[in-house]
Amino acid sequence: MLRVFIVFHLLVLLLQGAALASDDLSGTLKGIQKKYGGLPGFSIPYTREVITRSMSMLGNQVKGDLATGQMFYKPPHFLRLEQKIPEAETIITNGDSLWWYIPGKKRAYQYPSQEFGKELRLLSDIFHGLMRVEETFHVAMLGPDKQGEIRIELRPNPPWQEVDRIILTVIKGYNIRMIGIHNQLGGITRFTLKNLIVKDKFEKGFFQFIAPEGVELIKKEGKLQSQIESGVSSQ
Known part of the structure; x- marks a missing residue:
C-alpha cells in the first residue's frame, strides 16, 4: 500500500507565533522534540502521493498516484496506518x-520486527520527537518553499540503499505539513498531513491484528519492503 511511514517535525517559532527561524537548527530540533516527544499518542489524517522520476521532471504538470487515510501512533513503537482510498488496507x-x-x-501478511523497513523505524522515531536524529542523519536547514514554509533535509548517515x-516541510507551531521521501532513482513518496489529534488512550488490541473469519x-520471513512495494505496484 505504500512505501510507507517516514519522517516528521520541525522548526523554531519566534516569540508569539511570529515567523519561523531558519537559522537555528538546534533550536528547531528541540522545538520538535518538545512538540511531539511528550505526547501520549495521536491520530493524523494524511494524503500520500507517489511521484516517479519522469513525473518529478515535469513539476506540477503531472500528479502522481494518490492515497488517503489515517495514521495512529502511541510511543514508543506502536503504529497503525489505515488507508481508505483508493483501496482499503x-x-x-x-x-x-x-x-x-x-x-x-x-x-x-505477518512479518517479524527484524524485517521492518528503515522508513518504518524512522517514522516511529520521528513521532517520538526525533530524539537522536543527528546520530544517524546529516541534518540541514533548507531555504523556504514557495509558500514560505521552512524545510529540513535528512540524509542517512551511513547512506541507505533505498532512500537518498x-x-x-513545517509550518508555525512545529507542525509537520509534508514529508517527502526521495529514493535513489529520483522518485518521491510524499505525505501531506492535516491536523493532529492528541489521544490519551486507545482501545485494547488496537495495535494488534487478529485475522477476521x-x-x-500468511507469515512471511522475506523482505518486508519489497513485498509491500510489489503489492502496491500491482494495484
Whole structure:
C-alpha cells in the first residue's frame, strides 16, 4: 500500500507565533522534540502521493498516484496506518510484529520486527520527537518553499540503499505539513498531513491484528519492503 511511514517535525517559532527561524537548527530540533516527544499518542489524517522520476521532471504538470487515510501512533513503537482510498488496507506494528491486511483480497501478511523497513523505524522515531536524529542523519536547514514554509533535509548517515534523502516541510507551531521521501532513482513518496489529534488512550488490541473469519494470515520471513512495494505496484 505504500512505501510507507517516514519522517516528521520541525522548526523554531519566534516569540508569539511570529515567523519561523531558519537559522537555528538546534533550536528547531528541540522545538520538535518538545512538540511531539511528550505526547501520549495521536491520530493524523494524511494524503500520500507517489511521484516517479519522469513525473518529478515535469513539476506540477503531472500528479502522481494518490492515497488517503489515517495514521495512529502511541510511543514508543506502536503504529497503525489505515488507508481508505483508493483501496482499503491496514498496516499495524507493535514493535515485535508487523501486519499488512488487505480486506479486498481477504488476506493478511505477518512479518517479524527484524524485517521492518528503515522508513518504518524512522517514522516511529520521528513521532517520538526525533530524539537522536543527528546520530544517524546529516541534518540541514533548507531555504523556504514557495509558500514560505521552512524545510529540513535528512540524509542517512551511513547512506541507505533505498532512500537518498527525506525533506520535512513545517509550518508555525512545529507542525509537520509534508514529508517527502526521495529514493535513489529520483522518485518521491510524499505525505501531506492535516491536523493532529492528541489521544490519551486507545482501545485494547488496537495495535494488534487478529485475522477476521475467512481471512488468510500468511507469515512471511522475506523482505518486508519489497513485498509491500510489489503489492502496491500491482494495484
